[in-house]
Amino acid sequence: MNKKLFATVLIFGFATTAQATFVADSDLKDWLNAPLGNGNDWKAVISPNSKVAEEDYIPNSDGFLSPGYGGQAYDAEAIYVVQDAVNFYVAVLTGLSPSTTEYPAGDLAFDFGNDKVFEYGVVVKSDTQTNNKYNGGVGTQGQVYQVNKWNLGLWDSLGKQVAFNTGTTAHPTTVSSGNLLGLAQLSYGEATYNGASINQLGAYTGTHYLIEAIISKSLFTPNDLAQSFTVHWTMACANDSIEVDPPISSVPAPTILSLISSGLLLFAGYKKSNNLIV
Numbered sequence: 170m171n172k173k174l175f176a177t178v179l180i181f182g183f184a185t186t187a188q189a190t191f192v193a194d195s196d197l198k199d200w201l202n203a204p205l206g207n208g209n210d211w212k213a214v215i216s217p218n219s220k221v222a223e224e225d226y227i228p229n230s231d232g233f234l235s236p237g238y239g240g241q242a243y244d245a246e247a248i249y250v251v252q253d254a255v256n257f258y259v260a261v262l263t264g265l266s267p268s269t270t271e272y273p274a275g276d277l278a279f280d281f282g283n284d285k286v287f288e289y290g291v292v293v294k295s296d297t298q299t300n301n302k303y304n305g306g307v308g309t310q311g312q313v314y315q316v317n318k319w320n321l322g323l324w325d326s327l328g329k330q331v332a333f334n335t336g337t338t339a340h341p342t343t344v345s346s347g348n349l350l351g352l353a354q355l356s357y358g359e360a361t362y363n364g365a366s367i368n369q370l371g372a373y374t375g376t377h378y379l380i381e382a383i384i385s386k387s388l389f390t391p392n393d394l395a396q397s398f399t400v401h402w403t404m405a406c407a408n409d410s411i412e413v414d415p416p417i418s419s420v421p422a423p424t425i426l427s428l429i430s431s432g433l434l435l436f437a438g439y440k441k442s443n444n445l446i447v
């Protein structure tokens with residue numbers, strides 16, 4: 170290999186280690202290998218600071234998803250979370266279409282401290298519906314809220330059906346009220362691979378949608394970021410849900426911040442000495 174090219178590759182390698190290169194575009198290539206139509210398709214290609222949960226519904230059964238029903242159309246299939254010093258990257262695969270308005274997609278819910286209190290929500294779908302099973306919660310796509318109140322599904326903590334919006338707080342659906350903190354990059358569309366439509370993802374047929382989000386860590390407090398956490402997703406009925414509890418970041422965020430600040434200090438020092446000369 171040409172030495173100059175080798176050096177360039179090495180530098181690029183370090184650059185991508187410092188900050189992951191994800192694009193929120195509902196393309197699976199940031200997360201998975203090209204799907205071959207078997208169970209291995211769900212295995213993530215991502216590794217550092219990542220965690221995956223996967224639970225693909227078996228079609229042609231009775232539609233039971235646990236705790237509710239709905240089959241592939243309401244299947245919460247997989248969640249992937251990666252982080253670097255700057256962002257959280259989240260991918261959720263589901264059979265639920267963004268055009269579904271009866272029990273629509275819920276929001277991404279973050280529980281820092283793993284105490285079953287979900288402090289933050291990221292709005293998955295812009296929605297003006299507020300009535301009962303059409304309630305899509307507040308906000309527009311990508312908005313990040315510190316949540317005061319979540320909407321809830323149809324199922325209590327034992328999996329028994331209850332009145333809509335009185336279900337267990339363990340499966341928060343959409344943000345009901347909260348304080349707007351900022352905006353994440355978020356896409357929710359039919360999953361593609363490398364820009365092309367998918368023949369079959371996993372062992373079973375069915376259409377898959379990918380919710381893909383890039384969420385700045387600057388929206389969360391240092392105290393939050395120092396704790397273990399869970400990312401959860403479900404839909405308005407909470408008939409099925411999926412969550413994952415990634416490891417606390419081993420990415421040395423303070424080191425990068427201190428590098429930036431020492432760079433700024435050096436620059437400030439240079440300017441100061443320049444001023445002295447002038």
Ligand SMILES: [Ca+2]
Pocket residue numbers: 191192193194195196197198199381
């Ligand atoms: Ca992508």
Ligand SMILES: [Ca+2]
Pocket residue numbers: 225226241244246264373375
């Ligand atoms: Ca499925």
Ligand SMILES: [Ca+2]
Pocket residue numbers: 279280281282283284285286287288
């Ligand atoms: Ca919490």
